Amino acid sequence: xxxxxxxxxxxxxxxxxxxxxxxxxxxxxxxxxxxxxxxxxxxxxxxxxxxxxxxxxxxxxxxxxxxxxxxxxxxxxxxxxxxxxxxxxxxxxxxxxxxxxxxxxxxxxxxxxxxxxxxxxxxxxxxxxxxxxxxxxxxxxxxxxxxxxxxxxxxxxxxxxxxxxxxxxxxxxxxxxxxxxxxxxxxxxxxxxxxxxxxxxxxxxxxxxxxxxxxxxxxxxxxxx
Numbered sequence: 001x002x003x004x005x006x007x008x009x010x011x012x013x014x015x016x017x018x019x020x021x022x023x024x025x026x027x028x029x030x031x032x033x034x035x036x037x038x039x040x041x042x043x044x045x046x047x048x049x050x051x052x053x054x055x056x057x058x059x060x061x062x063x064x065x066x067x068x069x070x071x072x073x074x075x076x077x078x079x080x081x082x083x084x085x086x087x088x089x090x091x092x093x094x095x096x097x098x099x100x101x102x103x104x105x106x107x108x109x110x111x112x113x114x115x116x117x118x119x120x121x122x123x124x125x126x127x128x129x130x131x132x133x134x135x136x137x138x139x140x141x142x143x144x145x146x147x148x149x150x151x152x153x154x155x156x157x158x159x160x161x162x163x164x165x166x167x168x169x170x171x172x173x174x175x176x177x178x179x180x181x182x183x184x185x186x187x188x189x190x191x192x193x194x195x196x197x198x199x200x201x202x203x204x205x206x207x208x209x210x211x212x213x214x215x216x217x218x219x220x221x222x223x224x225x
Contacts, residue, residue: 012036012037012039012053012054012055012056013030013034013036013037013038013039013055013056013058013121014038014039014041014049014050014053014055014056014057014058014083015027015030015038015039015040015041015057015058015060015088016041016042016043016046016057016058016059016060016063016072016076017040017041017042017058017060017063017088018042018043018060018063018064019040019042023040023060023063024040027039027040029114030114030117030118033114033118034118034121034122041057043064043068043071043072043075046072046075046076047075047078050076050079050082050083051079054082054083055083055084056083056084056085056086056121056124056125057076057079057083057084057085057086058086058087058088058108059072059076059085059086059087059088060088060089061087061088061089061090061091062089062110063089073100073101076103077103080102080103080203084105084106084124084125085101085103085104085105085106086104086105086106086107086108086120086121086124086130087101087104087106087107087108088108088117089108089109089110090107090108090109090110091109091110092109093107093135094138095135095138095139095141095142096142098135098138098139099139099142099143099146102203102204102207103203103204104204105124105129105130105131105204105205106120106123106124106129106130106131107130107131107132107135108120108130123174126174126175126176126186127174127175127176127186127189127190128174128175128176129205129206131206133172136172136206136209139206139210140206140209140210140213143206143207143210144210144214157199158196158199158200161182161192162192162195162196162199164182165178165182165189165192165193165196166196166208166212167212168181168182169193169205169208169209169212170209170212170213175189175190175193193205193208196208200215
């Protein structure tokens with residue numbers, strides 16, 4: 001497989017797992033393909049390691065179970081704004097399970113090969129989500145069934161540009177596609193998305209799409225879906 005050109009040299013790749021020969025081999029392969037250092041983070045050093053850098057964090061679900069998963073989740077949560085997170089070696093997670101990781105932006109299954117993993121990492125480092133469309137649909141349906149938050153519409157004031165970006169987000173457009181369509185940089189799109197999420201009180205892209213589909217009259221969108 002050819003080496004993948006990536007922007008990941010600007011980032012640190014952290015793999016939250018337990019030390020093993022398999023993990024050591026995986027780290028070596030990833031470093032070769034994405035041309036960036038990959039560091040193992042064991043559960044007892046999560047806070048120490050994540051506090052000193054910013055980057056992409058892969059969480060190896062096969063390494064943890066039961067209460068340990070909850071411990072890892074709680075340890076990672078304070079760094080949700082500092083890093084990009086993805087679940088790795090995941091089984092077929094239900095929408096409820098995915099929703100319990102609100103800061104997750106990607107999921108890699110156990111059967112995913114190295115090429116698929118590297119491609120997904122590249123996309124996530126470019127600001128995109130790495131979730132199958134079916135999982136996105138399941139998450140939106142889950143939020144629809146479990147949305148009990150009262151919304152104070154009088155406090156929501158989106159700018160025209162934010163409305164444009166949210167409209168494109170609802171169509172499933174990536175950050176790069178939004179940037180191209182509006183003739184702005186991806187950095188500008190990311191900044192607007194951050195502000196949108198804060199204003200409508202959501203934690204991720206999927207929740208933002210759900211909010212838009214259910215509150216279109218608030219922001220003047222004309223969406224049919």
